[in-house]
Structures are given as structure tokens and as C-alpha cells.
Amino acid sequence: MFIALAKAEHFGRAAEACNISQPTLSSAIKQLEDQFGVRLVHRGARYQGLTPEGERVLDWARRIVGDYRSMNAEIRAAKKGLTGQARIAAIPTALPMVQDLTTSFSKAYPEVRFMIVSRSSIDILRLIQNLEIDLGITYLENEPLGHVVSVPLYVERYMFVTADAKRFAGRDTIGWAEANNEHLCLLTPDMQNRRIINHYMSMCGIEAKPVMETDSIIAMVTHVLAGSWSGIIPEKLADMFLQTGNIKAIPLVEPEGLQLVGAVAAEREPHTPLVEALLRHARAYWRTD
Secondary structure, eight states, X not given: OHHXXXXXXXXXXXXXXXXXXXXXXXXXXXXXXXXXXXXXXXXXXXXXXXXXXXXXXXXXXXXXXXXXXHHHHHHHHHHHOSOEEEEEEEXXXXXXXXXXXXXXXXXXXXXXXXXXXXXXXXXXXXXXXXXXXXXXXXXXXXXXXXXXXXXXXXXXXXXEEESOTTTTTTOSOEEHHHHHTSOEEEEOTTSHHHHHXXXXXXXXXXXXXXXXXXXXXXXXXXHHHTSSOEEEEEHHHHHHHHTTSOOEXXXXXXXXXXXXXXXXXXXXXXXXXXXXHHHHXXXXXXXXX
């Protein structure tokens, strides 16, 4: 209940998430405070955040709940084999490769089901911290990851994509400044992919000036396919859309855009059998990619 309150930042929504009444939740939190002899939650007319002591209790609560779930999962796996639902969150640009992991994993463990969601890198770390996903797929080196275990999967390379193949016929590379002068559609600034693109632009002494911004890869690519727009996307994503035959992809250089993408999970030992198996498949993918 304390974890639910910290996540919802609202007594009513936390109580609803726990399927109990708000007075019951408030009473339970008060009992927890009485047990420790310290205030854990700043209260006024409404929830006002955790006290420093509350933050430490939250760390322990997540660890305790995580360990309890790991114990249950290990006992179930010993009795029935690996079952349950694998919850995976991936940055939008990494979605095309997720099936590489899930397909091989499903063959090895046919009783496991999957839930896959698209989230920003910041959201992925939050979901791991709150025990809401088993595995995240995100950038490993561009921004701090915090307390997670990570496994590299592949190196992301950036491509300029356009439907105007005739105009760029014979081009093997394109510079960031030249690409920036096109009718660009890019992801929104809250996405780490966009922050990486902004960084490469800055290295060239320019500022990204997209005509359109979107948080949807599908929206970006459909605009590029329409013919009057261009975009900047990773090579693996570009490869998927190149199969239509209507898009030309040109590597970006000076500098060449390279970023390491990998799998992340909570830094906890032991992991659940499911998480351990997912990480094992991730390590095998890095060796063969």
C-alpha cells in the first residue's frame, strides 16, 4: 500500500489501485508510521510527498516486495517450469528488434505470455523502479541509468530517410547540417532519441529545426512516405520501412551517429527466474547480432 501511495501521489487513487477504501489506506500508512516511530508522508489537506524517512522506507519496501515476488516465482518455476507474463517496455525506436528476443524466448518457454509497451527511456526506468515491468529496452550510455543491471543488445546508427529518392540518387552519406535544412519530421524533445539528435546537431554548431514533431514513429514514417517530408531514424527502424520500396535511407556522418541500446532490469539478486531467462536471451542476442 505504501508503494501504491508513492506511485499515485494521491490517497484516493492509491486506495482505488489497492481495491480498498481511502480510510483503510490512511489507517494502514498511519500504522506503518507508528511502527517506525517517524512520519513517512507529508500531509496537509492532501498528499504532499514523502519525508526523507519515507523515501528510505520506499526503497526497502520495493526491495521487500521484489524479493517476495522473486521467491514466489522461483517456487512456481521449480514446480511447473517457467510460466507467467513477461512485461517488457521498449523505447519506440527499439520496437522492431523486440520480436527477435520474444520469438526465441517463446520457443524456449512456450508457457510464457508477453506484454509489450512503448515508453520513453525515463518512463522505462520508473516502471522498473516501481516493479511494473520485468525488462526494459533503452539507451545505455547517453543518460544516467541508476540502479539497474544492463545487457548491450545492438549499436544504433542514425539514418536520414526520405521518399525523394531521385533527388538524393547516388548519395552514400549526408551531413547533419544538410539534413537539418530539409522538411524534417522528428520525435518530440521528451524522447531520448530526439535529445541524442539535438546533441549531434549541436556538435555541428546548429540547432534542430523540425517542421513537425511527434511522439509516434508511425506518424513520422507515414509523413515521410507521403513524399514531402524527411526524417532521422535508427537503421533497424529504417530497415523495416525500406521493405516498402518507397523510402531511401542515407547514413548520417560528421559525426556518425552511434548509440548503444540494451536491456535493463532491476538491480536485484536473485532475479526472478523469468527476468534471469530474459537477461540470458539478451546476452545471447548481443553475441550473435
